[in-house]
Amino acid sequence: MDNLFDISAQEKRFAQRHAPLSSAPPTLPALRTIQAAESSLPDPSSASYLAGAAAAAVASHIATDIVPALTGQNASSRYFGFITGGTLPLAEWADNVVSAVDQNVQVHLPTQTVATAVEDAALAMLARVLRLDDDVAEHGGFRGRTFTTGATASNVAGLACGREFALNQRLAGSGVTSGDVGLLAAAARAGIHEIQVLTSMGHSSLSKAASVVGLGRLAVKELRLAEDEPWRFDIDAAEAAMQKEGVATILGISAGEVNTGRYSLQSVEEWKRVRALADKYGAWIHVDGAFGVFARALEQTDEYKLLHERIDGIQLADSITIDGHKLLNVPYDCGMFFCKSVDVMQAVFTNPNASYLASGSAATIPSPLNIGLENSRRFRALPVYAVLLSEGRSGVAAMLGNMARLSRAVASFLRESPHYELLPEGNNAGEEIFMSVLFRAKDTTLNDTLVAKINETRQMYVSGTSWKGEKAVRIAVSNWRISLERDAVVVQEILNCVAEGREFDLSKC
Numbered sequence: 001m002d003n004l005f006d007i008s009a010q011e012k013r014f015a016q017r018h019a020p021l022s023s024a025p026p027t028l029p030a031l032r033t034i035q036a037a038e039s040s041l042p043d044p045s046s047a048s049y050l051a052g053a054a055a056a057a058v059a060s061h062i063a064t065d066i067v068p069a070l071t072g073q074n075a076s077s078r079y080f081g082f083i084t085g086g087t088l089p090l091a092e093w094a095d096n097v098v099s100a101v102d103q104n105v106q107v108h109l110p111t112q113t114v115a116t117a118v119e120d121a122a123l124a125m126l127a128r129v130l131r132l133d134d135d136v137a138e139h140g141g142f143r144g145r146t147f148t149t150g151a152t153a154s155n156v157a158g159l160a161c162g163r164e165f166a167l168n169q170r171l172a173g174s175g176v177t178s179g180d181v182g183l184l185a186a187a188a189r190a191g192i193h194e195i196q197v198l199t200s201m202g203h204s205s206l207s208k209a210a211s212v213v214g215l216g217r218l219a220v221k222e223l224r225l226a227e228d229e230p231w232r233f234d235i236d237a238a239e240a241a242m243q244k245e246g247v248a249t250i251l252g253i254s255a256g257e258v259n260t261g262r263y264s265l266q267s268v269e270e271w272k273r274v275r276a277l278a279d280k281y282g283a284w285i286h287v288d289g290a291f292g293v294f295a296r297a298l299e300q301t302d303e304y305k306l307l308h309e310r311i312d313g314i315q316l317a318d319s320i321t322i323d324g325h326k327l328l329n330v331p332y333d334c335g336m337f338f339c340k341s342v343d344v345m346q347a348v349f350t351n352p353n354a355s356y357l358a359s360g361s362a363a364t365i366p367s368p369l370n371i372g373l374e375n376s377r378r379f380r381a382l383p384v385y386a387v388l389l390s391e392g393r394s395g396v397a398a399m400l401g402n403m404a405r406l407s408r409a410v411a412s413f414l415r416e417s418p419h420y421e422l423l424p425e426g427n428n429a430g431e432e433i434f435m436s437v438l439f440r441a442k443d444t445t446l447n448d449t450l451v452a453k454i455n456e457t458r459q460m461y462v463s464g465t466s467w468k469g470e471k472a473v474r475i476a477v478s479n480w481r482i483s484l485e486r487d488a489v490v491v492q493e494i495l496n497c498v499a500e501g502r503e504f505d506l507s508k509c
Contacts, residue, residue, distance in 0.1 A: 004093075004100055013089050017480075027076040028458045029069050037069030071461070077481035078460040078490065083258075083291050083436075085329040086479040087383075094386040095331045103379040105147075107367045119147065119381035120365045125388040126322070126336065129396055130296045132315060142320065144339035146372040147380050151290035153373055154321035154337040155209040160348045161319055161339060162250035162284030163195055163213055168347075169282035170248065179347045183214045192248050198241055199252035200224045200233040200264050203288050206252050220252070229427060231257040233264040235273050242281040249283035255314055256292020259465050259474055260424055261436030263292060263310040271313025278318075287314055290323040290335075291478070295434050298404065299397045306431040307404075327400060327435070329480045330383040337372070345371040402484060403435040403477045409488040410475060414439045419446075419499035423467050437475040438467060446499065447471055457504045460494050 003009040040061065042049055073079040074086045087095070108116040123145035127133045133141050148154045167178040170190035178186035187193070197210055197220045207217040223241070225232035233253060242249045251274060254264040265271050278285050287293070295311045298304040314320065318341070324334035339345050350370045369375045391399065408430045414422040414437070422428045423438040441447040450473055451464035465474045475491075490509045497504040 004096055010093055013093065016089050025072050025075040026458045027072045027079050027461045028455060029071070030458065034069045037065050040065040077479050077483065077487050079479060080475040080477060081461045081463040083326050083476040083478050085326045086481055087331045088329045088387055088480050090386045090390050091330045091383040094383040098379045098382050101379070104376050105379050105381065106369045106376050108365045115379055116365050116368065118385055119368070122381045122385035122388060123336065126384065127338070129388060129393055130293055132338065142338035142340055144342040144345045144371060146337050146368055148335040148337050148372060149333040150325065150335035151288065151321050151323045152205040152208060154335045155205050155288060156212050157337045157373060158286035158319045158321055159197065159209045159215065159250060160213045161344045162286050163215065164348045165284045165318070165344050166195060166248035166250060166282060167192060177347055191246055193246045195219060195248045195250065196221055196241065197250045197252045198223050198238050200254065201231045201257045202252050202254055203258050206288060228424070231260060231262040231264055232266065235270065235277070239277050242277060242283060249281060251278060251283055251285045253285060253287045253317065255287050255289035255311060259436065259438050259467060259472070261292060261434050262432065265313060267309055268313035271316045275316040285317040287317045287320045289314060289320050291326045292434065293320060293322055294327045294400055297393070297396050298400050304404065307434055324384055327403065327478050328384065328387060329399070330387055334380045334384065342366060342371065349373065351375055399480055402482055404433070406482050406484050406487055407435050407437050407475070407477045408433050409484060410491055411437050413492050417495070419443070420495065423472060435477045438472055440467070440470065440472045441499065450498070453498045454494060457494050459504065459506050460491060
């Protein structure tokens with residue numbers, strides 16, 4: 001890292017942001033490369049195990065054996081598995097700076113470090129890019145903001161805040177809070193025997209979060225409006241469930257279902273209904289917007305008019321999960337948690353009885369350890385700050401627009417293909433698509449092995465999933481490197497070769 005702060009030495013790397021790839025690295029390493037890497041790992045039965053080694057030898061081992069056996073999720077534009085972004089060149093540099101300066105961002109200490117101020121600025125810029133601060137006067141804005149390890153941690157935070165709020169609504173004036181006396185005692189005093197999480201096709205991490213915060217995985221209940229649109233939230237069923245005696249409610253709204261990318265609520269009118277019900281029954285609205293919330297950063301043009309309508313209303317929620325290491329293309333691990341109430345966050349997360357961790361009574365920025373899960377964490381705000389400052393609103397919109405256009409091009413190909421079926425059936429208009437494409441092979445035999453056959457090309461990686469009880473394939477376009485013209489052609493050729501039993505040759509694309 002001798003030249004880490006020599007900016008002129010970094011400019012060639014930074015310039016790659018807008019330069020086409022000179023070569024196309026494989027999306028997945030060859031299987032033999034992975035096997036060789038595994039064989040190179042230390043053998044516990046060896047006499048030299050943990051005997052130590054020269055730093056240069058270890059570095060050579062990592063560069064020669066380990067790195068070639070890792071996925072190309074950052075280097076390849078066609079790593080479409082899960083929802084995995086790459087790392088923008090400037091974000092990579094900023095992350096190296098984070099390691100070099102090794103800040104522990106835990107307490108706001110404005111006379112000692114600028115780290116928390118940078119974090120606060122990064123979160124404020126993100127709120128502006130996502131247009132989540134446009135109506136502060138009307139809805140209060142998301143004044144509680146912090147960084148997390150990712151969407152799962154943010155969902156844990158969201159349900160923890162929801163649990164605190166829902167119980168304390170029943171404990172108002174008692175001098176007791178669930179954060180102080182605990183879930184069981186607070187629920188008993190409030191006359192609550194269940195805290196339910198109502199959702200529709202909620203992400204699996206919502207159930208994990210429910211378990212972590214003591215609600216239980218079975219507390220997550222699916223309320224799907226229709227079989228043909230299972231991602232849509234049944235508001236009438238939710239109202240009926242919220243009327244039950246002795247039951248408190250958290251509404252878990254999906255802003256981007258993991259398979260289709262669709263939104264649980266379709267318009268601001270539906271959002272207003274849900275907000276009114278939450279206010280009436282003392283419920284908390286938490287949104288899992290890990291990737292779907294970024295549709296708010298797309299250009300406000302007719303091309304994305306429907307997506308903007310779908311995501312409008314999210315500003316009425318109480319808390320939102322956001323992922324940075326997905327569409328924002330900053331390094332793992334990086335998530336964000338936005339919340340309307342700093343007081344609720346502090347009621348849940350305050351770290352008490354540690355005077356050495358105090359920031360002072362005049363602090364204008366809350367210490368991260370009092371509004372989040374961790375007491376110690378890395379300076380993960382810096383890559384986000386760098387990306388938002390560099391790209392600006394227009395740059396982020398352009399990057400997301402490239403993802404949307406490639407996704408829609410792939411969907412258009414699938415819609416006309418004799419080999420594949422674009423999903424969901426009968427509800428796959430291009431205007432609905434942001435960055436997720438769901439499909440299956442029409443031939444059932446091929447469909448059973450479709451994911452494996454696509455991934456065996458090593459030039460494209462996809463995730464397998466299930467849709468209405470049958471196997472399906474999901475493409476999630478989320479890397480900054482994508483080229484609409486180049487990647488659309490490659491994806492189509494790979495899918496045609498797989499369906500027709502031909503060998504894929506990248507050089508012919």
